[in-house]
Amino acid sequence: MNSIGHFLSNEHWPGTAGRTSDIINPATGSVTGKVSLASKTDVDTVIEVAAQALPAWAATPPAKRAAVMFNFRDLLKRHTKELAELLSAEHGKTLPDAEGEIARGIEVVEFASSIPQVLKGEYSEQVGSQVDSFSVRQPVGIVAGITPFNFPAMVPLWMYPVAIACGNTFVLKPSEKDPTVVLRIAELLAEAGLPEGVFNVVNGDKEAVDALLDHPKIDAVSFVGSTAIGEYIYKRGTDAGKRVQALCGAKNHMIIMPDADMEQVTDALIGSAYGSAGERCMAISVAVPVGEETADRLIESLAPRIQSLKVAPYTDPSSELGPVISKQSFDKIHDYIDQGLEKGATLAVDGRGLKLQGYEDGYFIGGCLFDNVTTDMSIYKEEIFGPVLSVVRGKSYDEAVNMVNDHEYGNGTAIFTRDGDAARDFWSRAQIGMVGINVPIPVPVAYHSFGGWKRSLFGDHHIHGMEGVRFYTRLKTMTTRWPSGIRTGAEFNFTAGKDV
Structure with a gap:
């Protein structure tokens, strides 16, 4: 029987809570494993690790972050069949469906690999007399992702590749119903060269979710799931001063x-x-x-x-x-x-x-x-x-x-x-x-953004694509004026008899 813990600093970690939940094969109704449920203390530990990793990762050049995403993409493609088997065994969906899910997640990783181009800022010369203005997008900080059982690989991949490529660190709380594929993908991300503490996984239930929503070091929260829970997460997260996007139910x-x-x-x-x-x-x-x-x-x-x-x-x-x-x-x-x-x-x-x-x-x-x-x-x-x-x-x-x-x-x-x-x-x-x-499932490709209206979305930003980049970054605009080094009467000609 499998025993599933958490993922911390690029290693599996059992946590300290001592609580578990059954993992059930939906085709047989039998228990196939146990997953650890994190306590508030466990969540605090994971967030502290993400906080320690943040300054160095945020300062890493975007091209180096992109290189990790390139490696990650190749590993996902190489291991697609293995990942699909893990996914289907716990979720129950057919293997072609599971392989398709992995493929759609890979598309977002490919988009995240273009982050140096995407993060280019804007520059305006001479907005005033000898005054220039320019803007950049900087990481928002530590991001939490809370994801559902129905797409245990794809939905998390909609979130953390973009967030990480933008320079954030990430704490993922996946569904406790089918966590195994998430942890295998975390191993591949570490293998791709991601530094310790940048991406972490904490398994759990409402106790873990509330700990993430309340923690002062979590700066943003991404959620996909039911409307009732999404509305709860949006309200509790924003009340705690966090940026929240909650993608919810549908008809x-x-x-x-x-x-x-x-x-x-x-x-x-x-x-x-x-x-x-x-x-x-x-x-x-x-x-x-x-x-x-x-x-x-x-x-x-x-x-x-x-x-x-x-x-x-x-x-x-x-x-x-x-x-x-x-x-x-x-x-x-x-x-x-x-x-x-x-x-x-x-x-x-x-x-x-x-x-x-x-x-x-x-x-x-x-x-x-x-x-x-x-x-x-x-x-x-x-x-x-x-x-x-x-x-x-x-x-x-x-x-x-x-x-x-x-x-x-x-x-x-x-x-x-x-x-x-x-x-x-x-x-x-x-x-x-x-x-x-004439398209029955109009899910946008990765470089466009996914999200609904009305009670299908709480928050201002859709997920992945440029909307994802905007959600996972903050805009900073600079206005500059430098005292001129040029003085009236300055000598512009070479001085005779001196080296040039």
């Missing part, structure tokens, strides 16, 4: 216009609604076909594809849908399905009741499809975070757009259409942070 809609290619729509929904068992903040969980005919064609095309999804553990190469993360999630998803039925929605595809031979205690739920969902139902309003897609039949395009804009969440949305005018109108009007046009 992502896809509008399907009558002219859309239904085969393309079906493929898109299978991947975006059921990939990673629906445990994505960018999952499409609401489909809005415009018009009854469009809705009927969608259900006819989609239902058999959902029914044919191969549900299996990640060790089966043909698996398309793995288990959800925990018994708690499993029960919560079933409760939402019951609520939808009680309110009159039609369960067109029922994925409940799966029992896989040899995995009877696993947390497997097949793909579920609700039709005739209305906007007053909990399955429409709330984030289910499972393989459940709701179809809300829209009477018109305007009704569909209003549906998107009236929802409390504003993370991602998409429209499928052949009409360029409708597409442009949609992205212009959508009150959403990330919009896809």
